[in-house]
Amino acid sequence: MDWTVIAQSLPQFTAAFWLTLKLSAIGILGSLVVGALVSLAQYFRLPGLRQLAMVYIEISRNTPLLVQLFFIYYGLPGLGLKLSATVSGVFGLIFLGGSYMAEAFTSGYNAISKGQLESGRALGLTNRQLARYVVVPQGLAASVPALAANVIFLIKETSIFTVIAIPELTNTALDLIGLYYRSNEYLFVLVVAYAIILIPLSVGLTWLERRVRYGTFGN
Amino acid sequence: MAEALLSVRHLEKAYQKNVILTDINFDVHKGEVVALLGRSGSGKSTLIRTLNGLEPFQKGELRFAGEVVQPKAATWLQLRQKIGMVFQSYDLFPNLTVLDNICLAPTKVAKRARAEVEPEAQSLLASVGLAEFADRYPRQLSGGQKQRVAIVRALAMHPEMMLFDEVTASLDPEMVRGVLDMMVDLAKQDMTMIVVTHEMNFARQVADRVLFLDDGTITADTPAEAFFTAPPTASAKEFLASMNF
Amino acid sequence: MAHSGIDILFQGQNFHRFLQGFGVTLRVAVITLLIGGVLGIVLGALRTLHNRPLQVILRLYLEIFRIVPTVVLLFVVYYIVPQLFHLDMSGELVAIVTFALWTGAEMSDIVRGALIAVPQHQVESAQALGLNRLQQLRYVLLPQALPVALPGTINLATRIIKTTSLLLMISVMDIVNVGQTLVEANSHQHPAFAFWVYGIMFIMYYILCAPLSWWAKRIEKQRLERSNG
Numbered sequence: 224m225d226w227t228v229i230a231q232s233l234p235q236f237t238a239a240f241w242l243t244l245k246l247s248a249i250g251i252l253g254s255l256v257v258g259a260l261v262s263l264a265q266y267f268r269l270p271g272l273r274q275l276a277m278v279y280i281e282i283s284r285n286t287p288l289l290v291q292l293f294f295i296y297y298g299l300p301g302l303g304l305k306l307s308a309t310v311s312g313v314f315g316l317i318f319l320g321g322s323y324m325a326e327a328f329t330s331g332y333n334a335i336s337k338g339q340l341e342s343g344r345a346l347g348l349t350n351r352q353l354a355r356y357v358v359v360p361q362g363l364a365a366s367v368p369a370l371a372a373n374v375i376f377l378i379k380e381t382s383i384f385t386v387i388a389i390p391e392l393t394n395t396a397l398d399l400i401g402l403y404y405r406s407n408e409y410l411f412v413l414v415v416a417y418a419i420i421l422i423p424l425s426v427g428l429t430w431l432e433r434r435v436r437y438g439t440f441g442n
Numbered sequence: 443m444a445e446a447l448l449s450v451r452h453l454e455k456a457y458q459k460n461v462i463l464t465d466i467n468f469d470v471h472k473g474e475v476v477a478l479l480g481r482s483g484s485g486k487s488t489l490i491r492t493l494n495g496l497e498p499f500q501k502g503e504l505r506f507a508g509e510v511v512q513p514k515a516a517t518w519l520q521l522r523q524k525i526g527m528v529f530q531s532y533d534l535f536p537n538l539t540v541l542d543n544i545c546l547a548p549t550k551v552a553k554r555a556r557a558e559v560e561p562e563a564q565s566l567l568a569s570v571g572l573a574e575f576a577d578r579y580p581r582q583l584s585g586g587q588k589q590r591v592a593i594v595r596a597l598a599m600h601p602e603m604m605l606f607d608e609v610t611a612s613l614d615p616e617m618v619r620g621v622l623d624m625m626v627d628l629a630k631q632d633m634t635m636i637v638v639t640h641e642m643n644f645a646r647q648v649a650d651r652v653l654f655l656d657d658g659t660i661t662a663d664t665p666a667e668a669f670f671t672a673p674p675t676a677s678a679k680e681f682l683a684s685m686n687f
Numbered sequence: 688m689a690h691s692g693i694d695i696l697f698q699g700q701n702f703h704r705f706l707q708g709f710g711v712t713l714r715v716a717v718i719t720l721l722i723g724g725v726l727g728i729v730l731g732a733l734r735t736l737h738n739r740p741l742q743v744i745l746r747l748y749l750e751i752f753r754i755v756p757t758v759v760l761l762f763v764v765y766y767i768v769p770q771l772f773h774l775d776m777s778g779e780l781v782a783i784v785t786f787a788l789w790t791g792a793e794m795s796d797i798v799r800g801a802l803i804a805v806p807q808h809q810v811e812s813a814q815a816l817g818l819n820r821l822q823q824l825r826y827v828l829l830p831q832a833l834p835v836a837l838p839g840t841i842n843l844a845t846r847i848i849k850t851t852s853l854l855l856m857i858s859v860m861d862i863v864n865v866g867q868t869l870v871e872a873n874s875h876q877h878p879a880f881a882f883w884v885y886g887i888m889f890i891m892y893y894i895l896c897a898p899l900s901w902w903a904k905r906i907e908k909q910r911l912e913r914s915n916g
Contacts, residue, residue, distance in 0.1 A: 285896035286889055287849035290863065294885040297870060301692070301882035375753075382756035386856065393758055406766035414755055414763070421754045496811055522817035533812035537830035546826055547816035592812075599816065 228408045232399055236412050239395035244420065246309070246391060247378045250316035254377060255370075257317060258324025265325070266332050266358075276325070283322035288383050291315045296387045312384045316377060323373045331366025332358060367435045371428035375421060382417075392416050445508055447472045447603060447634055448493070453502030455492060462488050463658045466502065470603070473632040477645040477666060480655035481681060486638045489655065490605050493636070494518065494525045507602070523551060526596030527605040530612055532588040534580035534595070540567070541576040544595045552599060559598065566594045570624055586617025590624055603634040610641060642687040646670045654678050692880030695873050696887070708865030709891060715782055715861070716848045722787040723847070724840070727794020732824060734799040745795065752792035757850055761785045765857050778859040782851075790847060797839040801832035834910060841903035845896040852892070862888060 261279065264272040283291075295318075296311040306314065339357055348356065385394035396413040400406050446469035453466040463485050470476050480486045491497040493504070495518030504511040506524070511517055534543050544563040548554050567573050570590045580588055589609055596604060606625065610618045622644050629635060629648045639645055645652065645666065652669040654662035654677075662674045670687070673679040696702055734745050752760065764785045769776055776784070805828055813827045854861035866884045873880045 281897060281900075282889075282893060285845065285849075285900055286892045287852035289852040289855070290885065290888050290892055293863070293867070294882075294889055297874075298882040298885035301874075301879035379756040382758040383853075385758065393756070393762075396759075397762070400762075400766070406762075406770075410759070410763055410766060413759055417755055417759065425754070494815060496814060518814075519817055519819055522815055527812075527815035529808060529812055529815075531808050533806075533808045535809065535813075535827050535831070537827075547818060550822050550826065551817040551819075595816070 224407055224411065225405065228403070228405050229412055232409060232412060235395055235399065236392070236416060239390055239392045240416055240420075242389070243378075243381055243391040243416075246313060246316070246384070246389070247381050249313050250320055250381070251374055251377050253313070253317035254320025254324045254373070257321030258326075258328055261321060261325035262328035262332070265329060280322040280325060283319055284326075288315060288319050288380050289386055291318055292383065292387050308384075308387045308389050311387060312381075312389050316380060319380065320373065320377045323376065324370065327366045327369035327373055328362070330369060331364070332362040334365040335361050364435050368432050371425075371432060374428065375425055378420060378424070379417075446470060446505070447474075447507060449505045450493075451503045451505075453492065453499055453504065455488065455497065455499040461658060463492070463499070466660055468653055468660060468663055470634060470636060472602075472634055474651065475629045475633075475635045475637065475649050477649035477652045478636055478638045478655065479640075479645065479652055479669075479681070481684075484655040485658040486655050487607055490527075490607050490636060490638050493605060494522050494527055496527075523547075523599055524602045525605060526599055526601035526603070527607065528589070528592050528596055528609050530608040532580075532585070532592045534583075534588050534591060536580050539577050539579055540572070540583070540591050543580070543591065544598050547595070548598050563594070563598055566597060567591070570594060584617060585613045586620050589613060589617075589621045593621070593624055593628075597628075603636070604628065606635065606637045606639070608638050608640070610639065640685065642670070642682070642685050654681070692873070692877035693883040695877060695880050696869070696883060701869055704865050705862065705869070705887075708860055708862035711779070711859065712848075712851045712854065712861045712863075713895075715779060715786070715854060715859075716844075716851050718783050719786040719790055719847050719851075720844055722783070723790025724794055726787065726791030728798050730791060730795035731798025731802065734795060735802045749792045749796055752789050757785070757789055758853055758856065760789060761853055761857060778854070778857045781857060782854050782859060786847060786850060789850075790843065793843055793846075794840065797836050797843065798832065800839075801836035802828055804835055805831045834906075838903040838907040838910070841899050841906075845899045845903075848895050848899075849892065862891065 261276045263269075264276045292311060292315040295306065295315050296308060299306065335358060339361065340353065381391055382393040384391050385397060388394060390398075392413055396409045399409045403409075448470040450466050450468050453463060454461070455463040466489060468476075478486045478490060488497055492499045495513065498513065504513075506521060511521060534540070535546070538546065541560070541563055544566070545556060545559050548559040548563075549556050564573065564576060567576055570593075572587060572590060572594075575583060575587065575591070580591075583591065593609075609625075610621050613621065618641070622641065625635070625637070625644075626648050637645070637649065649666040652662065652664055652666050653660050654664075654669070654675070656675075656677050662669065662678055664674055668674070669678065670682070673682055696705065730745055730748075733741060736742075755763075761782065765778075765781045768774060768781070768784070809827055809831065810823060813823045818826065851861060852863050855864040855867065858864070866888050870881045870884050
């Protein structure tokens with residue numbers, strides 16, 4: 224292990240580090256929005272939209288991100304739709320993440336017991352009130368663990384952006400290895416970089432899960 | 443008097459710093475039925491579970507058939523073949539049929555031939571009126587039926603002694619009688635038994651002796667009839683009163 | 688659009704090569720699942736023992752494979768293992784080793800979860816009958832735990848299949864790599880060819896994964912209904 228090699232590569236890795244974070248953040252936020260909309264369309268059984276949501280989840284969950292990216296970046300231009308690598312990457316990540324987030328929300332809503340809904344109705348709550356005071360608060364709390372797992376998952380998936388040459392962490396490491404043949408050093412930095420992002424995040428998310436459960440259910 | 447089948451001397455058990463059982467001493471002779479009574483939390487379930495090594499103990503000595511029981515995993519495995527145990531929650535294995543539940547230990551632990559065990563299991567089942575349930579799964583049985591199968595399952599190992607830990611406590615009232623009758627029959631066949639129960643009528647009917655447990659120690663060890671007609675301690679008297687006895 | 692390129696896929700050896708790539712993808716997925724599955728069952732069972740150092744090691748193993756993206760793991764094995772052990776490994780072997788280690792880690796968590804979901808009473812009553820540890824595992828714990836672990840395992844299988852798309856990155860001629868090669872050779876004359884190739888690839892992955900996902904969902908639902916009833 225040659226530390227000067229590592230030191231010289233740090234500026235490039237730092238840039239890649241921020242790019243990974245930025246793309247992850249946009250992808251995660253987009254996925255949360257898409258996921259929330261899709262799960263609500265399913266929960267309230269909106270005609271038409273509900274079927275569309277189902278087809279979307281089916282396709283998104285049963286195909287790899289790598290193929291989704293190739294399709295968007297290389298396949299769509301054949302139909303005249305040309306997107307930059309970065310935009311393709313973010314679109315791909317949201318296309319993938321949206322369905323994972325939707326399933327997390329849905330499982331949270333489904334975790335609410337029938338008794339809760341029935342006793343809410345028995346108290347005379349309307350559907351809107353039921354959603355506002357029972358379904359959403361309890362459902363969101365119940366979906367936090369799955370949402371947190373998806374956040375980690377999506378950040379890791381950005382490593383696949385390398386196949387369409389977005390200069391994020393993995394791509395940067397592979398490029399440097401190709402240029403200078405120092406695989407040990409660059410892979411070491413790469414693993415450390417992901418650890419710096421993911422270890423604190425996963426500790427933080429576990430803490431959040433506990434807080435939310437305590438705040439909502441008191442145990 | 444003949445040597446005791448089971449004898450317990452100065453047995454002590456603690457969880458971390460909480461002492462659960464202190465200085466437990468008693469003997470059980472062959473063919474004897476001993477009822478282990480006490481309030482909830484007095485340590486009776488813990489005590490009965492230490493007798494076949496489900497709970498470790500820290501001090502004291504256990505002898506079975508004259509031999510000191512070394513508290514090691516291998517010894518317990520041996521001993522459990524001679525001491526059968528039935529629990530409150532039946533615990534039939536849901537993945538096996540009734541017949542397979544009964545045949546499992548005799549074939550795998552005692553290494554007897556299936557062809558020899560199976561007819562015996564069938565006749566044991568028949569003797570408690572469950573012959574037609576042999577090929578059913580536990581979830582298709584009522585609580586009382588499950589508990590009777592659990593007893594048969596333990597008997598199929600030909601134990602020299604049986605431990606019963608609150609075996610009727612989670613049964614619906616109408617199921618209790620069938621299970622108790624089975625235990626009364628066992629007692630009549632001179633099975634050595636230790637019974638933790640809160641069915642006082644049953645204890646009085648079946649037990650030869652009563653051990654009364656108070657805060658982890660035995661405060662009374664008396665013939666059963668005497669225990670019920672003239673409770674030996676104030677605490678025992680209160681206990682019987684609280685059981686409406 | 689009609690002659691925009693899909694027909695190129697059926698010219699010469701093209702479609703045959705495409706199917707060969709599909710075969711490589713399937714082979715890697717199946718071998719990974721078998722090796723990783725067995726590894727995971729063993730490690731999952733070990734993780735239920737009360738042995739502190741063993742727990743720490745196995746937990747660390749799981750967390751490392753959870754934190755580091757699979758692509759990165761793949762390159763770590765690709766570059767480091769041959770160098771460390773002076774082995775000459777084919778790309779396919781590198782992929783199988785990496786994916787099997789990753790699958791083993793994930794599977795160990797599924798198996799452990801299923802094993803500790805079996806009530807403690809079941810274990811005690813097996814003990815009371817005199818069954819030793821191995822017999823408890825063989826006759827009581829595993830038969831009850833495996834149905835619980837099945838949906839998670841099937842879902843893991845779909846993840847393995849999707850993960851095989853990474854084979855391209857270490858130059859294994861899987862379906863994605865074959866497709867990409869065909870596209871590079873032909874897309875100058877026929878820009879829409881790429882659309883068809885990647886579209887078909889999309890569909891092929893879907894056809895592999897979707898039935899497994901449906902199956903997992905169905906048995907999970909049945910199991911929940913049964914345990915609630």
